[in-house]
Amino acid sequence: MDVLNDLMGGFATALTWQNLLFAFIGCLLGTMIGVLPGIGPVAGVALLIPLTLNMDATGSIIMLCAIFYGTTYGGTITSVLLNTPGEAASAVTTFDGYAMTKLGRAGAALTIAAVGSFVGGSIATVGLVAAAKPLGELGLLVGPPEFFALVTVGITLLVALAGRSIVRALISGSLGLLIAMVGIDPVAGAPRFTFGSERLLDGVSFVAVIVGVFGLSEILAYRAGKTPDAIHAPNLRSLLPNRTEWRRSAPAMARGTGIGFGLGLIPGMTGSVSSLLSYGAERKFSRYRSELGHGAVEGVAGPETANNAHANGALIPLFTLGIPASPTIAVLMGAFLQQGLTPGPTLFAENSEIAWAIIASLFIGNVLLIILNVPLVGLWTSILKVPYPILAALILLFMVIGAYTIHFTVFDVFVMIAFGVLGLAMRHLDIPLAPMVLTLVLGPLMERSLRESLEISQGSFEVFYTRPITATLLVIALVIVCSPLLKLRKPKVLANDDPES
Amino acid sequence: MTTESPTTEIAPTQSRPRPARSVLIAQAAFLLLGLYVLYGSLELGLWTTLGPGAGLFPFAMGAVLTLMSLIWVVQEQHAPSTPREEVELSQIAAVIGSLLVLATVLPFLGFQIALLLFLMYHLRIRARLGWVKSLIISVAGSVGVFYLFTLGLKVSLPVASIPPFSLIGL
Incomplete structure (x- = not known):
């Protein structure tokens, strides 16, 4: 009952009015970021990190987590109403969600999606509660070589799944690692690749890089003339799904929870993979599979549930092993580090109060989101009616503030601009952005574990193939990287671009 | 530079689509960056008497970047990709x-x-x-x-x- 006690303690912290307010603001901002076309979850969370630096650690992480899973709710709204996914993981929702809108069932689709997200998110959080302690203890046994191997598997999996070309994904990944190298070397203390600039001794600020690569480049890539269709906010009465819709979506939600939670545990899997696979599962197993694509409620319930189960499940490897599973979680991990918290097995030992408060806030956030989303659909759709140039100007305003406030210098604003151009070039060349973010945050940790491993073995690379877990993981990573050569095709549902990149 | 060798392979008469200029520029940039990193990490030292040096990890990454850029160059010569839609x-x-x-x-x-x-x-x-x-x-x-x-x-x-x-x- 230890766990329950800890969790109750967490609730006590999370339910103070400040933390509730932070969770509420986070949910609001998250949904808004999810709805807004020009800014995705990765840039959204990164942008708001500097603003939370002056807050206490618990509050700021609660808010950023709320933003993170809030975006998965928000993205659904545009998928269903506009046929354009606000963020990547809800791209599959457009198939049946928009079809339901055309059938006049937009309200029902949104409610089912919100309920599914709530179910998936809450069950995954229960899983997090159950897994936190045992996995955390297991995590303490993970030495530098195992950590290095685990991170390698995560990065290779993301590389293999992102984009069409593994070669270009690897270029993106190595770029991220190289950017992370800039600054003082963590072991020997020598400056690396600073080009003699004092400002670069601290390294390139990852917030500026991510806001540039993900946020600014999106605005730069915008082309006028793509006017969206007229949006009709569904009225309140049509928000209630009928009994058949409830009955039909229940099994889809169950499948979605399983898929999302399971995949969330694997480093390198993004939420979009979960929702795609869940849609695939519906196509195979649903009793109404023939209706999929023509407005079947399963096509909304399954992926949306999977997506949120994934978002919450993906926090498990972060909390217990210190490994972020997807780009957005990597940014979240950056926020932990900025607050002086090291995600991983030691988190529960050293900052257990904060860790449990965050977990409790996940439950609270899921409740808040369902309250916020269903009745406020009208508000969110009205945001979509604001002309894009106005939105873009305001988003740029916040990008400048976000970049400036990292170190209170305009240098980071210039860094952001430069990386915005790089991001635009990468988009243009079809180089996926996701691997870069992951390696950017993980780079220093990866290097440290590599060098620590080599110090343990006194410079011999034996340490990577004599330890069974390490060796197995590295072989898996190798197989993944070589999969195009071995003619291993990725599953058909994943063949299209992972839009999170 | 190494970019030259593959071009000779596709010389045959068929008029294959050629890689877009932006792609060629990017490939050259990535190659140069990779080579610069390799050189820079050698300067930093790959190995010290105490174990791995400051340059080891960047060296590995520079190697990956250079190698992948080379493979990309070859791939692109065989089957040019179409860059994403034009930007404004x-x-x-x-x-x-x-x-x-x-x-x-x-x-x-x-x-x-x-x-x-x-x-x-x-x-x-x-x-x-x-x-x-x-x-x-x-x-x-x-x-x-x-x-x-x-x-x-x-x-x-x-x-x-x-x-x-x-x-x-x-």
């Missing part, structure tokens, strides 16, 4: 240009004036919004946001450092 140059120039100017004048004019001008440019001139609307949004976005951050969130934003504005504390 006026949009890019306007956004980048205005941001560069903004970042340059920010320390002198201070957040409020600089952002007021920045927002007015984007709203009134680029988005062709009416004067009244543009002004309201710009003032809220500059002066309003300034006080929200400095007073509400306790995050300080830059103030003007040149005479007429700094005297009145803008």
Whole structure:
């Protein structure tokens, strides 16, 4: 009952009015970021990190987590109403969600999606509660070589799944690692690749890089003339799904929870993979599979549930092993580090109060989101009616503030601009952005574990193939990287671009 | 450079589509960067008497980058990819240009004036919004946001450092 006690303690912290307010603001901002076309979850969370630096650690992480899973709710709204996914993981929702809108069932689709997200998110959080302690203890046994191997598997999996070309994904990944190298070397203390600039001794600020690569480049890539269709906010009465819709979506939600939670545990899997696979599962197993694509409620319930189960499940490897599973979680991990918290097995030992408060806030956030989303659909759709140039100007305003406030210098604003151009070039060349973010945050940790491993073995690379877990993981990573050569095709549902990149 | 060798392979008469120029430039840039990193990491030292040196990990990454760029060059010569849809140059120039100017004048004019001008440019001139609307949004976005951050969130934003504005504390 230890766990329950800890969790109750967490609730006590999370339910103070400040933390509730932070969770509420986070949910609001998250949904808004999810709805807004020009800014995705990765840039959204990164942008708001500097603003939370002056807050206490618990509050700021609660808010950023709320933003993170809030975006998965928000993205659904545009998928269903506009046929354009606000963020990547809800791209599959457009198939049946928009079809339901055309059938006049937009309200029902949104409610089912919100309920599914709530179910998936809450069950995954229960899983997090159950897994936190045992996995955390297991995590303490993970030495530098195992950590290095685990991170390698995560990065290779993301590389293999992102984009069409593994070669270009690897270029993106190595770029991220190289950017992370800039600054003082963590072991020997020598400056690396600073080009003699004092400002670069601290390294390139990852917030500026991510806001540039993900946020600014999106605005730069915008082309006028793509006017969206007229949006009709569904009225309140049509928000209630009928009994058949409830009955039909229940099994889809169950499948979605399983898929999302399971995949969330694997480093390198993004939420979009979960929702795609869940849609695939519906196509195979649903009793109404023939209706999929023509407005079947399963096509909304399954992926949306999977997506949120994934978002919450993906926090498990972060909390217990210190490994972020997807780009957005990597940014979240950056926020932990900025607050002086090291995600991983030691988190529960050293900052257990904060860790449990965050977990409790996940439950609270899921409740808040369902309250916020269903009745406020009208508000969110009205945001979509604001002309894009106005939105873009305001988003740029916040990008400048976000970049400036990292170190209170305009240098980071210039860094952001430069990386915005790089991001635009990468988009243009079809180089996926996701691997870069992951390696950017993980780079220093990866290097440290590599060098620590080599110090343990006194410079011999034996340490990577004599330890069974390490060796197995590295072989898996190798197989993944070589999969195009071995003619291993990725599953058909994943063949299209992972839009999170 | 190494980019030359594959081109000779596809010389045959069939008129295959050639790689786009932007792709070639990018490949050259990545190759150069990779080689620079390899060189830089050698300078840093791959191995010391104490174990792995500061240059080991960057060296590995530089190697991956160089190798992958080379494979990409070969791939591209065999089957050129089509770069994504064209971008709108006026949009890019306007956004980048205005941001560069903004970042340059920010320390002198201070957040409020600089952002007021920045927002007015984007709203009134680029988005062709009416004067009244543009002004309201710009003032809220500059002066309003300034006080929200400095007073509400306790995050300080830059103030003007040149005479007429700094005297009145803008």
